[in-house]
Amino acid sequence: MDLTPTEEQRLLRESAGRFVRAQYNADARRKRAEAGEGFSAATWREFADLGWLALPLPEAHGGLGGGAVEVGMLMEAFGEGLVDSPYVSTVILGAGAVAAAGSSAQQADLLPKVAEGALRIAFAHSERQARYNLADVATHAVKDADGWVLDGAKTAVLDADEADLLIVSARIHGNRADAKGIGLFIAPRDAEGLTLTTDLRLGGGKVAQVGLAGVRLGADALLGGLEDALPVIEAVTDHAAAALCGEAVGMMQTLVETTAAYIKTREQFGKPLSVNQALRHRMADMAVAVEEARSLALRAALFADAEPVDRARAVSGAKAKIGRGARFVAEQAVQLHGGMGVTEELEIGAFLKRVVFFDAMFGGVDHHLKRHAALSAAGRAA
Amino acid sequence: MNFSFSDEEKAFREEVREFLASALTPDMKRAQGLTPSVFSDKEISDPWHRALASKGWAAPGWPPEAGGPTWTPAQRWIFATECAKAGAPSVSPMGVAMVGPVIIRFGTPEQKAKYLPRILNCEDYWCQGYSEPGSGSDLASLKTRAVRDGDHYVINGTKIWTTHAHHANMMFALVRTDDTGRKQEGISFILIDMTSPGITIRPILTIGGDHEVNQVFFDDVRVPVENRIGEEGLGWTYGKYLLEFERGGGIAAARLRRGLQHVIDMANGEAPGQPIDDPALALKISEIEIDIDALELTELRIMSALQTGQNPGAVSSLLKLRNSEIKQAITRLAVDVLGYDALVWEPTRPLYGLNRATLPEIELPVVPEYLNSRAFTIFGGSSEVQRDIIAKLMVGL
Numbered sequence: 136m137d138l139t140p141t142e143e144q145r146l147l148r149e150s151a152g153r154f155v156r157a158q159y160n161a162d163a164r165r166k167r168a169e170a171g172e173g174f175s176a177a178t179w180r181e182f183a184d185l186g187w188l189a190l191p192l193p194e195a196h197g198g199l200g201g202g203a204v205e206v207g208m209l210m211e212a213f214g215e216g217l218v219d220s221p222y223v224s225t226v227i228l229g230a231g232a233v234a235a236a237g238s239s240a241q242q243a244d245l246l247p248k249v250a251e252g253a254l255r256i257a258f259a260h261s262e263r264q265a266r267y268n269l270a271d272v273a274t275h276a277v278k279d280a281d282g283w284v285l286d287g288a289k290t291a292v293l294d295a296d297e298a299d300l301l302i303v304s305a306r307i308h309g310n311r312a313d314a315k316g317i318g319l320f321i322a323p324r325d326a327e328g329l330t331l332t333t334d335l336r337l338g339g340g341k342v343a344q345v346g347l348a349g350v351r352l353g354a355d356a357l358l359g360g361l362e363d364a365l366p367v368i369e370a371v372t373d374h375a376a377a378a379l380c381g382e383a384v385g386m387m388q389t390l391v392e393t394t395a396a397y398i399k400t401r402e403q404f405g406k407p408l409s410v411n412q413a414l415r416h417r418m419a420d421m422a423v424a425v426e427e428a429r430s431l432a433l434r435a436a437l438f439a440d441a442e443p444v445d446r447a448r449a450v451s452g453a454k455a456k457i458g459r460g461a462r463f464v465a466e467q468a469v470q471l472h473g474g475m476g477v478t479e480e481l482e483i484g485a486f487l488k489r490v491v492f493f494d495a496m497f498g499g500v501d502h503h504l505k506r507h508a509a510l511s512a513a514g515r516a517a
Numbered sequence: 518m519n520f521s522f523s524d525e526e527k528a529f530r531e532e533v534r535e536f537l538a539s540a541l542t543p544d545m546k547r548a549q550g551l552t553p554s555v556f557s558d559k560e561i562s563d564p565w566h567r568a569l570a571s572k573g574w575a576a577p578g579w580p581p582e583a584g585g586p587t588w589t590p591a592q593r594w595i596f597a598t599e600c601a602k603a604g605a606p607s608v609s610p611m612g613v614a615m616v617g618p619v620i621i622r623f624g625t626p627e628q629k630a631k632y633l634p635r636i637l638n639c640e641d642y643w644c645q646g647y648s649e650p651g652s653g654s655d656l657a658s659l660k661t662r663a664v665r666d667g668d669h670y671v672i673n674g675t676k677i678w679t680t681h682a683h684h685a686n687m688m689f690a691l692v693r694t695d696d697t698g699r700k701q702e703g704i705s706f707i708l709i710d711m712t713s714p715g716i717t718i719r720p721i722l723t724i725g726g727d728h729e730v731n732q733v734f735f736d737d738v739r740v741p742v743e744n745r746i747g748e749e750g751l752g753w754t755y756g757k758y759l760l761e762f763e764r765g766g767g768i769a770a771a772r773l774r775r776g777l778q779h780v781i782d783m784a785n786g787e788a789p790g791q792p793i794d795d796p797a798l799a800l801k802i803s804e805i806e807i808d809i810d811a812l813e814l815t816e817l818r819i820m821s822a823l824q825t826g827q828n829p830g831a832v833s834s835l836l837k838l839r840n841s842e843i844k845q846a847i848t849r850l851a852v853d854v855l856g857y858d859a860l861v862w863e864p865t866r867p868l869y870g871l872n873r874a875t876l877p878e879i880e881l882p883v884v885p886e887y888l889n890s891r892a893f894t895i896f897g898g899s900s901e902v903q904r905d906i907i908a909k910l911m912v913g914l
């Protein structure tokens with residue numbers, strides 16, 4: 136066992152940190168927000184040039200073969216600067232599903248384009264009635280002589296508006312919440328019958344509901360020809376949750392630093408706020424929360440390719456505890472800034488919003504505690 | 518001691534319900550339900566205030582000689598509870614609940630005759646000019662100057678976080694009339710006409726996406742000396758007296774219950790995936806409900822011990838602390854119940870002006886309200902300040 140980063144990992148973390156400090160400092164974020172700019176194509180190309188899009192993709196298809204630990208380092212840097220990019224949707228979820236389940240032809244076709252920055256993929260799996268149950272898929276796919284026909288509705292699809300393709304889950308057979316019988320389909324965003332209702336997303340970016348009304352896809356649209364893709368969906372979702380945990384650590388770090396700097400300079404009662412023990416202890420608890428989060432995010436990354444049960448327990452443990460810790464840190468960052476904390480003039484609120492997004496995405500604290508407990512109970516019974 | 522209603526109290530409850538059934542219009546209810554900000558918008562609260570005024574019910578906390586109804590604590594509780602249950606808007610507190618009690622206690626007969634009826638009948642809209650950029654928790658360090666010039670004060674300086682200054686035609690303010698002694702000693706309490714020359718207002722947007730607060734600048738603003746409350750230099754005393762009413766002494770529990778009911782309604786209705794069936798949610802709901810029960814009976818105990826219009830004292834800090842924390846717990850739970858619907862951000866304000874809903878209407882205010890509610894533990898004295906007051910005045914440290 137060795138938890139010191141390799142030279143390559145150290146360089147990755149440094150270059151990501153440099154990039155974020157240069158391009159995602161408070162001034163730059165403000166200018167972007169004022170210009171109403173979303174994520175720019177130019178920045179995406181830079182991501183490609185820096186090798187970040189290729190990072191976790193297989194080497195056989197233009198990738199660098201990195202793992203969840205490297206992704207976590209990158210995400211932590213993104214979190215520090217509140218970078219809002221379609222990285223998780225395209226690289227971790229979309230390309231991740233293709234890499235995990237695609238046929239070699241599908242991989243050879245799609246993955247190099249993702250690595251080059253020429254293709255964006257959104258992942259359309261969640262359904263409203265399912266809440267966070269990954270097996271609950273009512274959208275169905277029927278096979279006929281020409282291929283597949285998909286009908287149904289998806290919710291919480293990240294960054295679909297700028298994606299070229301969507302990976303859509305649909306039930307091929309069985310009942311709504313059956314574990315078996317779910318397939319993943321490659322659908323062009325402009326497929327006939329596929330409609331997007333796009334909204335602003337809490338904390339930055341876009342989120343869409345996807346309607347599927349008789350969407351016709353070719354016979355080769357089924358990812359890997361797989362009719363039992365739930366294990367793939369679970370794995371890819373866990374990888375994405377682990378990546379978001381890394382991002383949350385970065386956000387928490389920035390919130391603690393920003394708040395510490397604020398209370399050292401803001402004076403009330405003739406002295407800096409930071410001399411008050413109530414606030415010193417609060418900040419101590421916030422700092423403890425960051426370190427625990429850092430450890431659990433790393434733990435989730437280290438278990439990302441372990442046996443599914445171990446992976447799921449590590450990810451759910453991290454998601455639950457970081458969900459709670461990040462909320463605590465962000466809410467207290469607002470509190471310690473007083474009135475300034477609730478204004479749009481500072482960015483504390485923007486971080487809080489992204490933290491709420493983090494907590495809601497892929498299931499909140501309670502969902503992951505329950506999943507952790509259920510997996511543990513099943514392990515004890517076995 | 519008993520906790521059941523007498524026949525007269527039941528009859529009063531009927532009267533309140535009948536009034537609500539006729540005076541509270543569906544539009545008012547919808548607008549209030551879709552209000553994620555801390556205070557109701559003026560265009561919602563004013564019509565409701567007028568409806569209450571026409572019934573003589575606009576100021577339940579005032580003594581009868583000032584125009585309050587002659588209600589027992591039980592009646593005040595029934596009224597607050599029925600209004601909250603029905604989803605009525607809140608009346609703007611700055612007039613009725615804040616400056617009103619100060620004028621009643623410390624105002625001259627002329628000031629009472631001039632301002633109290635205008636507050637009761639919703640002719641004036643007030644804002645609170647206490648905080649300044651450099652003076653938040655340390656309010657007594659405030660610097661906005663009022664310099665005597667004949668029968669006027671000339672005011673220079675700035676106030677910040679002034680809720681609804683952009684709606685108000687009157688402000689009550691703490692200003693510095695002397696800076697030679699202790700900082701608390703040179704403060705005076707004055708009433709400022711917001712249409713006076715020299716006042717400018719800068720809006721401040723908050724993280725829930727709303728415009729509630731402002732910065733107000735005073736540039737040689739002339740205010741008649743007769744607009745001072747009480748004695749020059751004793752403003753700190755009056756200002757603190759007001760804060761006791763701002764913080765507690767009413768019935769906050771009723772609105773908290775309404776907020777919790779909203780969470781239950783969503784969980785049992787349109788929120789994704791029928792979350793009401795989740796036992797973990799049931800525990801959280803019970804925990805909050807018990808917190809509300811504790812607050813409610815504390816409020817009732819205090820109210821029963823006070824005469825109508827009397828100031829609640831240091832215990833107001835306890836009520837404010839718990840009310841704000843429970844409020845935040847409710848809004849946090851509401852966001853959890855939304856599941857993936859929490860991801861959708863609707864920027865349009867007011868929400869009740871929307872006709873294309875991005876989410877089920879019951880869910881629309883949830884995330885902005887969560888964000889806005891962060892302010893509950895900051896305004897009116899932060900939780901840290903309330904804990905200091907409790908430690909000092911209740912525990913004796």
Ligand SMILES: Cc1cc2nc3c(=O)[nH]c(=O)nc-3n(C[C@H](O)[C@H](O)[C@H](O)COP(=O)(O)OP(=O)(O)OC[C@H]3O[C@@H](n4cnc5c(N)ncnc54)[C@H](O)[C@@H]3O)c2cc1C
Nearest residue numbers: 409410411412413414415416417418419420904905908914
């Ligand atoms: C089981 C046990 C084993 C111990 N073993 C050893 C040992 O091996 N060697 C040894 O030398 N001592 C030992 N101690 C003593 C220990 O170090 C002291 O009890 C400790 O330092 C606290 O001092 P005190 O008991 O005088 O409490 P006090 O210092 O009087 O503190 C009382 C309370 O006030 C709090 N407090 C004090 N100052 C502050 C402050 N500035 N801010 C906020 N809160 C404050 C404390 O946290 C505590 O809750 C032991 C104590 C215990 C209980």
Ligand SMILES: Cc1cc2nc3c(=O)[nH]c(=O)nc-3n(C[C@H](O)[C@H](O)[C@H](O)COP(=O)(O)OP(=O)(O)OC[C@H]3O[C@@H](n4cnc5c(N)ncnc54)[C@H](O)[C@@H]3O)c2cc1C
Nearest residue numbers: 411470473474645647648653654678680892896897899901
């Ligand atoms: C939505 C909103 C509406 C408001 N409306 C009004 C209004 O209408 N009129 C008005 O006059 N004001 C209003 N306020 C202002 C409010 O009263 C102040 O924000 C509040 O008193 C805190 O002051 P501050 O913002 O300067 O924070 P600061 O005093 O700078 O405090 C920052 C943080 O430090 C903590 N802190 C400060 N001193 C201590 C200490 N000694 N020990 C421990 N912790 C400490 C605080 O608790 C807080 O967490 C409003 C504020 C908000 C957010």
